[in-house]
Amino acid sequence: MVRAPIPVPNHWCPEAADIAALGVGYLGQARNHTYTNCANVGIYHLTVKLFRLGWPKEGRSGLLDLGYDLHLPWIKCETCNRTWGDGMIEYPALQFDFLVREEFNDDRIVNATEFKHICARLESALGRRMMFVPGASMGILSGNAATPKLGDFVWGRHIYPQISRRARDLLAQDGVALQTAEASIRFRGRLVESHLAIQAEPAALLTPESRRSESISHCSSCNDFRSPPRKRDHVRRLVAVSARWPVGHHLVIVLETLDLVASSEFMDSVRRHSLSGIEFEECGEIVP
Ligand SMILES: [Zn+2]
Numbered sequence: 229m230v231r232a233p234i235p236v237p238n239h240w241c242p243e244a245a246d247i248a249a250l251g252v253g254y255l256g257q258a259r260n261h262t263y264t265n266c267a268n269v270g271i272y273h274l275t276v277k278l279f280r281l282g283w284p285k286e287g288r289s290g291l292l293d294l295g296y297d298l299h300l301p302w303i304k305c306e307t308c309n310r311t312w313g314d315g316m317i318e319y320p321a322l323q324f325d326f327l328v329r330e331e332f333n334d335d336r337i338v339n340a341t342e343f344k345h346i347c348a349r350l351e352s353a354l355g356r357r358m359m360f361v362p363g364a365s366m367g368i369l370s371g372n373a374a375t376p377k378l379g380d381f382v383w384g385r386h387i388y389p390q391i392s393r394r395a396r397d398l399l400a401q402d403g404v405a406l407q408t409a410e411a412s413i414r415f416r417g418r419l420v421e422s423h424l425a426i427q428a429e430p431a432a433l434l435t436p437e438s439r440r441s442e443s444i445s446h447c448s449s450c451n452d453f454r455s456p457p458r459k460r461d462h463v464r465r466l467v468a469v470s471a472r473w474p475v476g477h478h479l480v481i482v483l484e485t486l487d488l489v490a491s492s493e494f495m496d497s498v499r500r501h502s503l504s505g506i507e508f509e510e511c512g513e514i515v516p
Pocket residue numbers: 305306307308309310447448449450451452
């Protein structure tokens with residue numbers, strides 16, 4: 229297990245070590261940790277655990293069938309010679325008039341320079357920086373539900389859950405503001421108004437050592453992360469860098485592995501309100 233040695237004054241308590249190690253934005257993260265106190269030198273070894281979101285086995289079957297009409301184009305990279313895109317990443321909160329199917333579809337293939345221009349156009353409309361993945365799904369999330377009575381979190385997609393307005397509001401009361409968007413989920417043709425799409429943004433979080441240990445390669449021209457197919461029973465242990473966590477976000481996609489990981493504020497709030505339809509699995513740790 230990788231541990232980050234954090235020098236703190238002798239009189240500081242372990243909670244103070246959290247602040248020294250991770251900064252104010254990561255105070256909550258530090259609650260999921262273990263310490264080894266090297267008393268002689270006043271150093272605490274701090275391990276902040278990383279958790280990914282999962283879909284509980286109960287109630288999985290056929291509740292929702294959701295998808296997207298719009299996609300970012302795929303990329304053909306002249307450096308690594310790969311042509312690739314990933315529709316599993318999704319941006320349901322991107323809903324601009326200029327996003328039309330003729331231009332934003334996954335049959336279209338562009339080069340790295342063209343893709344950068346498309347990203348710049350989207351960022352200009354958004355008014356902020358964002359990481360975009362070729363082939364990603366975008367626009368209104370739509371599809372059908374097998375029942376109008378859906379729980380707090382429901383899963384109509386592989387990586388991302390959808391969330392009830394009620395759960396969204398409870399989380400917001402605890403200061404956990406999620407990025408959500410109106411969706412078009414229908415039961416027998418009628419709009420199910422209770423649920424929203426979640427947008428969690430991708431970020432390359434892993435340390436170089438962690439990428440190496442998972443045999444993940446990277447092309448810096450097209451930002452493609454590739455790993456060989458996982459062997460059965462292989463459990464990933466990811467080491468994420470706290471400084472790479474997008475500030476103010478509580479759900480983040482680990483770009484290298486497509487795991488959806490949560491801040492501890494998010495987990496605390498989910499547990500406090502006993503929200504249904506979600507489970508957390510430890511998958512590694514966060515280091516300063
Ligand atoms: Zn490339």
